[in-house]
Amino acid sequence: MWRLLPREVESLWTLFTASVVWALHFLACYVGAAIYCEKPGLLGYDFVNLRIAIAAVTALSLAMIALSAILAWRQWGFGAGDPPHDDPTRQDRLLFQGYATLLLSGLSFVGVVFTALPALFITECLR
């Protein structure tokens, strides 16, 4: 896995990876539930199917966020250097990006768990 992606991903966009996963997960849950509740015939009549689907999407999303966090942690040098990472060097810029990405992965992880929680408790398309 350590060779799967370049050691330092030279891009601003990796910062947003975990947040994008959160957004896609949120959209999948919302759209899935909306279509299920409006058109029950299309996705199977049992609400449990929907909950299983949400569980699967959640597990996948959390795994992707964890991967993004591990990559970010590595970019951050596994925490070897302390913030604030404000030296005018490429090295410090990379450490900053790694650290910020790691923090965002944490927030996105919590966000995904929050979003998935309703599926634990709600068992029908009650309005």
Add this chain to the structure above:
Amino acid sequence: MSDAPTPERDRAAEEGRLRAVWANPPGWRYWTSVNNTQIGLWYGSAAFAFMLFAGLLGLLIRAQLAVPENDLLSAETYNQVYSLHGTVMMFLFAVPIFEAVAIFLLPPMLGARELPFPRLGAFGFWSFLIGGVFVCGSIFFGAAPNAGWFMYPPLATSEQAGIGADIWLLGLSFIEVASLAAAVELIVGIMKCRAPGMRVNLMPLFAWYLLIVAGMILFAFPPLIAGDLLFEMQRMFDWPFFDPERGGDPLLWQHLFWIFGHPEVYIIFLPAIALLAMIVPTFAGRPIVGYSWIVLAAVGTGFLSFGLWVHHMFATGLPQISLAFFSAASEAVAIPTAVQIFVFVATMLAGRVIFSTPMLFALGGIAIFVMGGLTGVMVALVPFDWQAHDTYFIVAHLHYVLIGGMLFPVFAGLYYYYPLIDGKHMSDRVGRLAFWLMFTGFNIAFLPMHLTGLRGMPRRVYTYPADVGWDWLNLISTMGAVVLGIGMFAVVVDVTLHRRKQPRGEVNPWNAGTLEWINEPEENWGVRSIPRIESRYPLWEQKDLATQVNAGEWYLPDAEEGLRETLVTSVLDAEPEQVLRVGGTSYVSIFCAATLGTVFIALTFKFWIVSLLAGLAFLCGLIFWLWTGTGDIPEKEEKDIGRGISLPLYASGVKSVGWWAMFVTMTGDGTAFASLVFGYFFFWTIHEDFTGGLGGPGALWPMAALALFTAAWAATVGAREFNRRGGVVAARTLLLSGALLSAAGCAAALAGPWRSGMDPTAHVYPAIVWILAIWASVHGAAGIFMQLYCFARSIAGRLTPRHDMELHNVALYWHFMLMTAAVTFSVIGLFPGAM
């Protein structure tokens, strides 16, 4: 970078040339200036004026509600007053004021002479001013919007709404164009125009926030533009998007409005917090604690804010599991929001705080905002929201959030940054008095509203009976509002009158550490020379930087060619890449804003001919603007910017700012398109048979359109490649054939619904199919315009194999066009069959 001694230079002559190049025109032509300092000031002053106007409307509301059974305002006038109050505060003050501050502050903060598209900035300002005056002026003719600031159908599609609804829809669509223009300008400016060495880990936090906010605008405003389009089609031509009797659904408007409306709250809030992130370190006398945490909070809030929109729709009868997703996200957003507050508290604890006037406003704002945030967590819970929905509890909550999270920080910013405008200072005594009046007045006005709301008083009622226990609470609120108003009036007096007699003060009175404080307010050139940045707080940590910069010892200290120039640097490490020549003073921005404004205003009154003529005039202005003001081939390849660095004067493709602007614009455009597609599937979801038993456009014509547009795309990309390799004739041929193919594509797109006899007024299904086909055709037409433009540039010798920026940008447009065509025609052509 070399530290070799600079050869003898005539610095006075350099300064003379710089001053001449960046000077504003004299006399009334001053108003044709496009310089970011002037545009920022005008923008800010206009937004402030609109705020005062809306504030007076707010006082009218409070006067009407002061006592029960009041007849100061009629019900109809009251409806207009509160609708306009909300509309103006949100659209003409809260969002534009941050665009104004950003346009004014960002170039000096980033060490740039100018933002990359000054004429676009000016165009945005004039559009905003024209649209704003139009919307505000309506109330003097009794024609203001009267259906609330969110214009819910069916009330707003009914006859009762009158012309006010059209004024709202068209006036605000026009202003949204201005916001998108500002977003393009800010994103490209922050990513590409930072001073050399200002890597992403050294960027001022204000720039980080603004980058996120501008990105949010790209995804938040277009859904509203799409919604406005559907809404206006219903009002003007009776296409039944929101009419349940013909398959429409008013809830679609609520979705589109709040997909815009909730992120909008954060679009307002984050830039205000960004001001605090500049102010707090200065008065704590130390760098911010937790820079990365602020970035986390800004990005995190930016994303999460898009998962909250349904919490405005908890009472609309959606499935509870859907509500719960949004409730969960609404709770989650409290995390990054709180992180920012804790970062400020930690910074203050770690430093020695000076309680100056800006700091007072900052702390007062945070205190008020925290209260609003806490009631926000309460109303994010569905059961509580069902109780508080549409009561004065919500009015209290939203004012705590907006006034604490936005108005107070903006006033803090006004007191803090005022010296940058003309070197003078605001009065400390008046400032402190104003703060305490505003702070106490605000709380006296809005704290009781929580109780009024819990006692059941609904929003938007023009009066109430005496015996239900709301009377004394309302009277207290009104008294508080008056005190708040007096406090704000004191600030207005301070800005307009008091200051005139003041002498000039220090340029950096607060001993702040960020780059914008190098600014010399009497000069219009931005920075005398562009320094290399090595710190987050360069004025604190880079010795003698201000002296060196102002002595012209850094990059680009001269304007030999008599042109306005700024540096373009790389996105991550801000390595110098190009000297960018930006547009100077011009009438074209005003002309384009005025003609486009006329289009929208004429449409409101259904003056079709005027609208068409103004549209043609706008198009001519646009062509003139592009032809004379962009893509000029420089007289030499490279330019020496000092200290032994020579940079190219021309860039095309991904290195050029134009390419980035196209990319950013089309991302926003793509979001609007996605919102229309969302509408299509929304109607599919809610109906057993969403076609209403009516025939569709068939698969043949849509597939033909897709094939033609794909061929037009291939021709455009081929033209770019041939041209690059020197095959100019082949490129021109391909451009022309691309335009023909695209024209055929547009015809085929419309032929689908037309040949099938789909009547858009009969049912929502033909209406949404027509809208998607028209959307694709209009974009195809824009594609033709661009292909012919490149063709003409090539013939005129302004587009060559080496200088091919336009062709790269047009090819990029066509990538987006191809995606639009693929989605449109698969959806309208294949989806009904697949179902």
